[in-house]
Amino acid sequence: MKKMVITRNIDQTHISQIKDIIPDWELIVGKDKQIWQEHVKDAEIIAGWSKGLDEYCLDPQSKLKWLQSWSAGVDYLPLEEFNSRDFFLTSANGVHAYPISETIFALMLGLTRKIHTYVKNQQKKTWHHANMGQEIHGKTIGIIGVGTIGRETAKIAKAFGMKVLGVRHSGMPAHNVDEMYTPNQLGELLPACDYVVVTLPLTKDTYQMFGAEQFRQMKASAFFINIGRGEIVVEADLIQALSEGTIAGAGLDVFEKEPLSNESPFWEMENVIVTPHTSGSTEHYNQRVVENILIPNLKAYLSGKVPPINLVDFSKGY
Known part of the structure; x- marks a missing residue:
């Protein structure tokens, strides 16, 4: 069974919307590392980033094909290392x-x-x-x-x-x-x-x-x-x-x-x-990431297409 891991706490409505799109996949959702750490090595899709994930994403045995960042900026990610791997990276650009x-x-x-x-x-x-x-x-x-x-x-x-x-x-x-x-x-x-x-x-x-x-x-x-x-x-x-x-x-x-x-x-x-790096904070953040970016990208990915929204060009860094 294919796996998708979301390293964020999202509401049940959005979990149900995603499950409806991937009914035959195992979906793991939660910010707590204890929830997802045993699953990320087998995940084909990971949404969200958390400290320590790079060791799984860059492992030669990783099944990762697509990483959806939960942030607009991706400068904190190991982009050079990612560039040598065969997976897509999309950002949350636009939610802010x-x-x-x-x-x-x-x-x-x-x-x-x-x-x-x-x-x-x-x-x-x-x-x-x-x-x-x-x-x-x-x-x-x-x-x-x-x-x-x-x-x-x-x-x-x-x-x-x-x-x-x-x-x-x-x-x-x-x-x-x-x-x-x-x-x-x-x-x-x-x-x-x-x-x-x-x-x-x-x-x-x-x-x-x-x-x-x-x-x-x-x-x-x-x-x-x-x-x-x-x-x-x-x-x-x-x-x-x-x-x-x-x-x-x-x-x-x-x-x-x-x-x-x-x-x-x-x-x-x-x-x-x-201000303490809070300019992007909003009550609608998760909703916009899931509904405007993650779900449309997921539908495209499942149909065999490259995720079209906010695909990161590793050479440019955004």
């Missing part, structure tokens, strides 16, 4: 578009309207204007990475009457993006932006993409938002840029090392909002 775009604008609005400053003042019972006077309407946003998250962010930006500049590898136009650039044109885009939003995955090409040079190219009044990956930024250069007023502020959900160290200057900076 709504929650992350909401977080992006929460950070932008918070910094612009000094909400973070007022929250601190509230805790101290301090009534102070804090020299607040900026607004988002009519400003220019640069979205570095116009994928599903970037496109949703661009759509929301248009509700604020913003000019939207975008960066994508292909340079192809996208709806709600007024001007599209390629990564090698980043220096042309940055000086025009009031907000620079990084939504990129971490790859060999995006590693430390933002450093001192890029921050110098930005306006002194500009805000930097990163919800992609911390390693895309040279953190020491960002700290210096924020300290010296090279840029106005930053909203950061991701960092070079997580959890963020207690010694990090980011915690104490008045022009920084820190």
Whole structure:
């Protein structure tokens, strides 16, 4: 009997939907390692990732044919080793578009309207204007990475009457993006932006993409938002840029090392909002992974096709 292992706790409705598609398979579901560890070596399909799974996936005797990641980013997986094996890898790209775009604008609005400053003042019972006077309407946003998250962010930006500049590898136009650039044109885009939003995955090409040079190219009044990956930024250069007023502020959900160290200057900076890598968190996460990605991919796989949704190109890293 063929096996499918899901290393996540999902509700009974979704378990039943999957069982209906693979009635002759053994389906093992649960986040607890004790539930799945005796089964993964025989699993043809694994959905979700957990520490220690690589030893099973890379075992020469593994029956694995398809791994469905439960996260959009796959930079934490041993992609080079996977590339030498004969199985498909699909990501959960797309499930974050709504929650992350909401977080992006929460950070932008918070910094612009000094909400973070007022929250601190509230805790101290301090009534102070804090020299607040900026607004988002009519400003220019640069979205570095116009994928599903970037496109949703661009759509929301248009509700604020913003000019939207975008960066994508292909340079192809996208709806709600007024001007599209390629990564090698980043220096042309940055000086025009009031907000620079990084939504990129971490790859060999995006590693430390933002450093001192890029921050110098930005306006002194500009805000930097990163919800992609911390390693895309040279953190020491960002700290210096924020300290010296090279840029106005930053909203950061991701960092070079997580959890963020207690010694990090980011915690104490008045022009920084820190969130603990939670921008993608949502009550609808499992539902979207299962219904929008896993089930359609499973149906395609069973019909002999390559899983079509979010198939990872090992050479690109996404």
